[in-house]
Amino acid sequence: xxxxxxGAGNIAWHLAMALKNTDSPVKEIYNRNRSSAEELAKxxxxxxxxxxxxxxxxxxxxxxxxxxxxxxxxxxKLNVKPGQIVIHTSGSTEITxxxxxxxxxxxxxxxxxxxxxxxxxxxxxxVCVEGSTLEVSHKLELVAKLMSNNVLFxxxxxxxxxxxxxxxxxxxxxHFYSIAAEILSDNDLNFDLIKPLIKETAExxxxxxPKEAQTGPAKRNDQITLKKHxxxxxxxxxxxxxxxxxxxxxxxxxVKNQASHK
Amino acid sequence: xxxxxxGAGNIAWHLAMALKNTDSPVKEIYNRNRSSAEELAKxxxxxxxxxxxxxxxxxxxxxxxxxxxxxxxxxxKLNVKPGQIVIHTSGSTEITxxxxxxxxxxxxxxxxxxxxxxxxxxxxxxVCVEGSTLEVSHKLELVAKLMSNNVLFxxxxxxxxxxxxxxxxxxxxxHFYSIAAEILSDNDLNFDLIKPLIKETAExxxxxxPKEAQTGPAKRNDQITLKKHxxxxxxxxxxxxxxxxxxxxxxxxxVKNQASHK
Numbered sequence: 001x002x003x004x005x006x007g008a009g010n011i012a013w014h015l016a017m018a019l020k021n022t023d024s025p026v027k028e029i030y031n032r033n034r035s036s037a038e039e040l041a042k043x044x045x046x047x048x049x050x051x052x053x054x055x056x057x058x059x060x061x062x063x064x065x066x067x068x069x070x071x072x073x074x075x076x077k078l079n080v081k082p083g084q085i086v087i088h089t090s091g092s093t094e095i096t097x098x099x100x101x102x103x104x105x106x107x108x109x110x111x112x113x114x115x116x117x118x119x120x121x122x123x124x125x126x127v128c129v130e131g132s133t134l135e136v137s138h139k140l141e142l143v144a145k146l147m148s149n150n151v152l153f154x155x156x157x158x159x160x161x162x163x164x165x166x167x168x169x170x171x172x173x174x175h176f177y178s179i180a181a182e183i184l185s186d187n188d189l190n191f192d193l194i195k196p197l198i199k200e201t202a203e204x205x206x207x208x209x210p211k212e213a214q215t216g217p218a219k220r221n222d223q224i225t226l227k228k229h230x231x232x233x234x235x236x237x238x239x240x241x242x243x244x245x246x247x248x249x250x251x252x253x254x255v256k257n258q259a260s261h262k
Numbered sequence: 263x264x265x266x267x268x269g270a271g272n273i274a275w276h277l278a279m280a281l282k283n284t285d286s287p288v289k290e291i292y293n294r295n296r297s298s299a300e301e302l303a304k305x306x307x308x309x310x311x312x313x314x315x316x317x318x319x320x321x322x323x324x325x326x327x328x329x330x331x332x333x334x335x336x337x338x339k340l341n342v343k344p345g346q347i348v349i350h351t352s353g354s355t356e357i358t359x360x361x362x363x364x365x366x367x368x369x370x371x372x373x374x375x376x377x378x379x380x381x382x383x384x385x386x387x388x389v390c391v392e393g394s395t396l397e398v399s400h401k402l403e404l405v406a407k408l409m410s411n412n413v414l415f416x417x418x419x420x421x422x423x424x425x426x427x428x429x430x431x432x433x434x435x436x437h438f439y440s441i442a443a444e445i446l447s448d449n450d451l452n453f454d455l456i457k458p459l460i461k462e463t464a465e466x467x468x469x470x471x472p473k474e475a476q477t478g479p480a481k482r483n484d485q486i487t488l489k490k491h492x493x494x495x496x497x498x499x500x501x502x503x504x505x506x507x508x509x510x511x512x513x514x515x516x517v518k519n520q521a522s523h524k
Contacts, residue, residue, distance in 0.1 A: 232423065243429070
């Protein structure tokens, strides 16, 4: 199949790289900012298209790797030929956003955190597909399987839940690494110190359930330590509130679990 | 040196294993619950001691691997001979808690999350030491270096900050894996789906700074997606509040960074 790409951001970049050297490489790329499109096109060995109406008739699937709020705008401008499929890559946008613009449409959502600077082995990334028809779903499955060994059908409601879970497990987790980094720096301690802990915490979750893996003062309902920590966090007002709320949540679950074991 | 251990919990267990087959193995173990002491003593090839006053005179260092609130109680009961060093292993307890009980005392704090079920390579764990005198510090350094290649001197204030940073980077992070697991389960999705993301999020933080690694709707200040997520989270009241507070924090930092780049 012949693939075209709208966008040249993180997801566009990683999709193009994942499809490079497969049977369905990205052949054409459009991006609002032309120089970014040219940069990606060079890497992906694709052609830059100068406006959204100019994708060639050979294209089978147009992937909108754009921000959620640009999906409507881009869709309205596209000039799609019969049989061409248009898909978006958004975790939190329903498939039906594309319904009023196209006959055949779908979603291809790779569940991962993408930074241009970091190379990713796409083969292990779960790629969630949803098609407007069984035929579209099947075609998307074929393309997704070129990129990943972990392809699954996920409907729009599930995909939204998956995206929210990902925000907790990835975005918020990373933000907590940032908070740790700042607290360490304020105390003349190197962020490297905490790296083995970050690594082990993630690796544990891959082996035992996070419920079993939970440790720390809140898990032990150790109020003396919790109070000491909160006292120190007074100078970081926002984080003190977070500390209290999350600790309360962990204490609550821990106390409930203990009661149910009695 | 000859080491004795008070306690048979997670930290006691991992310390004993880390010192096994070194020049300073754990020789004697006391634990309130005798059968746990026996279990650990068997693994560590150590002797069980039946009360806190009965450690032999050969012992050079007694490690209190007990809960923070038990440090005073255990210290008061110990019968220490001249030259014996007593240390605790608590992140959030000052070294001076031991001052009124002993002449020579200190702290040995391994920065890691310990579960009995999970084997750990102690060699990479940062071990923070603090001694009541330079001589004690030096002895603790020697013992710590038998366990780990990553030994450093950290004072009590720094150790407390380190412990707080560890709560964010490990305990809270793991709690968010639990939240993700529950949201996935409620939507008939397997926790395995999110494992590559958990792995990649941690690995990124080892390579680039968490500030650079930050992604997601809050980072992009994508209010449409944030609102969608909050709407779904209405049925998880506590988590909705967490979602809002953490997102606000990320948005605030992100907006500040953008302004400073203009």
